[in-house]
Amino acid sequence: MKRLWRCHVCNDVHWGNAPPEVCPTCGATNSFVPSDLGEALEIIGRDHPALDDREGVLAAWQWFSDQSPTVRLTAKADEMELLCKGVLENLRTKGQRYCPCRLPTGDREKDEGLICPCNFLRQPTFKETGECWCGLFVRRGTQ
Amino acid sequence: MSGNRLIWFHGRECPHCRKLAPLVDQFEAETGIRLERLEVWHNDENAKLMRSLAAVIAPACGGDLGVPAFYNEATGKAICGGRIDMPKLLAWAKG
Numbered sequence: 001m002k003r004l005w006r007c008h009v010c011n012d013v014h015w016g017n018a019p020p021e022v023c024p025t026c027g028a029t030n031s032f033v034p035s036d037l038g039e040a041l042e043i044i045g046r047d048h049p050a051l052d053d054r055e056g057v058l059a060a061w062q063w064f065s066d067q068s069p070t071v072r073l074t075a076k077a078d079e080m081e082l083l084c085k086g087v088l089e090n091l092r093t094k095g096q097r098y099c100p101c102r103l104p105t106g107d108r109e110k111d112e113g114l115i116c117p118c119n120f121l122r123q124p125t126f127k128e129t130g131e132c133w134c135g136l137f138v139r140r141g142t143q
Numbered sequence: 144m145s146g147n148r149l150i151w152f153h154g155r156e157c158p159h160c161r162k163l164a165p166l167v168d169q170f171e172a173e174t175g176i177r178l179e180r181l182e183v184w185h186n187d188e189n190a191k192l193m194r195s196l197a198a199v200i201a202p203a204c205g206g207d208l209g210v211p212a213f214y215n216e217a218t219g220k221a222i223c224g225g226r227i228d229m230p231k232l233l234a235w236a237k238g
């Protein structure tokens with residue numbers, strides 16, 4: 001079961017089944033202790049900037065693309081803008097940055113898999129065509 | 144609720160749907176068959192209808208309720224995805 005963890009050295013916060021052995025922020029070993037939402041929010045700060053505008057969403061996608069050895073953002077800027085609009089529209093109306101080309105079901109656990117970027121590497125579409133369902137991310141070396 | 148409609152479920156912010164629109168126009172012009180275009184992101188009724196057909200549509204879309212999705216009420220068959228072309232559309236419409 002996933003839960004929150006806190007590095008007792010630098011207050012790095014981690015959500016997962018188990019904490020990292022080496023803290024990715026301060027490098028301390030075996031430094032994580034079980035935490036909770038209140039503590040984590042206190043550390044993070046309730047004024048932590050929201051990813052709720054075009055610049056924020058595009059920057060997140062770009063970051064994901066830049067560090068990935070397997071996929072990158074589409075070169076079609078107009079499609080990227082359209083998808084960004086869709087994701088922000090979903091944030092406004094459905095409460096989360098859901099995929100603009102797949103409909104949330106209302107089942108929270110299922111819909112977690114629709115937050116963009118999703119785990120599209122396992123989609124049949126990606127395996128066949130080298131593109132995520134919406135064509136936002138493509139396999140490197142294609143197009 | 145099953146009638147004889149040929150339904151196209153689409154999304155306003157979906158690039159595949161946007162690209163497919165001229166093909167659907169052409170399909171209608173050439174065959175004289177009309178598709179019912181139902182937008183599912185900005186219309187809850189349409190989204191509800193699409194969700195009620197999840198058992199057929201989701202498998203056609205690789206597991207999720209994706210757009211563009213085409214549902215034939217008479218045959219109960221669905222096709223889905225950005226790679227739909229005229230032959231596929233014809234085969235789906237004619238059952």
Ligand code: SF4
Pocket residue numbers: 083098099100101114115116117118119120132133134135136137
């Ligand atoms: S299919 Fe593409 S656009 Fe849709 S959520 Fe996944 S990564 Fe984002």
Ligand SMILES: [Zn+2]
Pocket residue numbers: 007008009010011012023024025026027028031
């Ligand atoms: Zn640390």
